[in-house]
Amino acid sequence: MIGVSKIAFRDQRFFCAIAHLKKEVPMLVIRQMQVGSMAVFAYLVGDSETGDALVIDPADNIDGILATAEKNNLRIKYIVNTHGHIDHISGNREMKSRTDAPIIIHEGDARMLGNTSPMLLHMFGAEDSPPADMTVKDGDTITVGKISLKVIHTPGHSPGGMCLYIKGFVFTGDTLFVESVGRTDLNGSSASQMFRSIREKLLTLPDDTQVLPGHNYGRTSTSTIGHEKIYNPFLQ
Ligand SMILES: [Zn+2]
Ligand SMILES: [Zn+2]
Numbered sequence: 001m002i003g004v005s006k007i008a009f010r011d012q013r014f015f016c017a018i019a020h021l022k023k024e025v026p027m028l029v030i031r032q033m034q035v036g037s038m039a040v041f042a043y044l045v046g047d048s049e050t051g052d053a054l055v056i057d058p059a060d061n062i063d064g065i066l067a068t069a070e071k072n073n074l075r076i077k078y079i080v081n082t083h084g085h086i087d088h089i090s091g092n093r094e095m096k097s098r099t100d101a102p103i104i105i106h107e108g109d110a111r112m113l114g115n116t117s118p119m120l121l122h123m124f125g126a127e128d129s130p131p132a133d134m135t136v137k138d139g140d141t142i143t144v145g146k147i148s149l150k151v152i153h154t155p156g157h158s159p160g161g162m163c164l165y166i167k168g169f170v171f172t173g174d175t176l177f178v179e180s181v182g183r184t185d186l187n188g189s190s191a192s193q194m195f196r197s198i199r200e201k202l203l204t205l206p207d208d209t210q211v212l213p214g215h216n217y218g219r220t221s222t223s224t225i226g227h228e229k230i231y232n233p234f235l236q
Contacts, residue, residue, distance in 0.1 A: 028147055029053070030169065031068055032212060032221060036060030038087040039216040043171060046074040047145025054078035054144045056164065056171055057088040057214060058095040065091075066098065077144055081105040081129075082173025082214055083161040084112025085186075090126035102133030104142060106153060108160025110135045136162070152201050156194025157182035163202065170225070171212045176202055178211065178218025181234045195235075203229055 031044040036059045044065065046053030053074035058065050069076055076099045081089050084105060092103055092113070105113060113129040121128055136142065138153035142164070149164040154175040161182075164171040174182035176198055184191035207226030228235060 025147070025167065027145065028166065029072055029074065030212070031072065033061070033065060033068060034216050034221075035064065036087070036090070040087055041212070041214055041216055041221070042091075043212060044069055044072070044074060044076075045144065045147060045149065045166075045171075046072065047147045048073070050145035051075050052077050052145035054080050054142065054149075055095065055101075056080050057082055057173070058091040059088050060091050062091050062094045062098060065095070075099075076101050078142065079103045080142060080149075080164070081109070081113075082163070082171065082175075083158040084109035085158060085174065086116050086120045086124050086126065088173070088214065089113060089116070089129040090124050092129035093127045096130055103130060104134045104136060105132045106151070106160035106162040107135040107137050108153070108155065109158055110160065112158075112160075138162075154194075154197035154201055156184060156190055156192075156197045158186070159188050161197075165205065165209075168208070169210045169212060170202065170205055171214075172202065173214040175214075176211060176228065176232075177213045177215060178220055178223040179228070179232050180217055181232070182214075198235065203235070 040059040
C-alpha cells in the first residue's frame, strides 16, 4: 500500500492516496496522524515488504500510533525527532518503553532531550524524553527496511532542526508548514538561518515533492514544494 493518509484520531478520517510514486518506491507506506493538543503531525514511514518502520515525532496518542502501525503490519524500529521541542518529543518516553526503539535526533538538538524545563513538562502533562540513542547530521541517511531517508539539516527554528527526504516526500518538522513557516522568536532560533535553510535546502527540491509538515496549521494537511514557492507568504 502506498500513499499518505491522514488519520485524525478524533474522527478516524482516511485522507488521500498518492499513486503516481508507486513505481518508484513500491513498498513505501506513509501514514500522517494528528496527535495531541498542539495539532502535531506524527508520521509512520515503513516498508510494506519487510514490515519495518520508523515513527517521526510521536508526540502523543501512543495507543493510536501503535494501533495504526499494527493495522499496517508495521513494527516501529526507530523513533525520529525532527527537533527537540517539547510538543514533538513528549511521547518519546512512552513510545520507547513500548517498542524498545532507539531515539534519533540531529546532533544540534540532542542536548534538549532530558533537559526540558519542569514548567513546560507540567504544561504538556508530559514526562521528559530519554536521551538520544543516536545522533545524525546533514547528509546522513536513516534506513528502515529498504526505505532510506536523507537527513537535511535545516537550522533556524532550532539549532538542530532537520527535515527528512525520500524521493517524492519531505518531512519538514517546524521548518516549513503549509503556507507558513516555523517560529523564529524562540530560544535558539534564528530567522536568517531559517530562511537560508528553506531557500537553499528545501526550495531546491523538485517542485512535485510532497511537503509533510510537523503541525496541521494550514488549509490542507500536505502541500508541495512548488505550491509553497508560489503561495507561501513568508517566502515571497
Ligand atoms: Zn518546534
Ligand atoms: Zn512544533
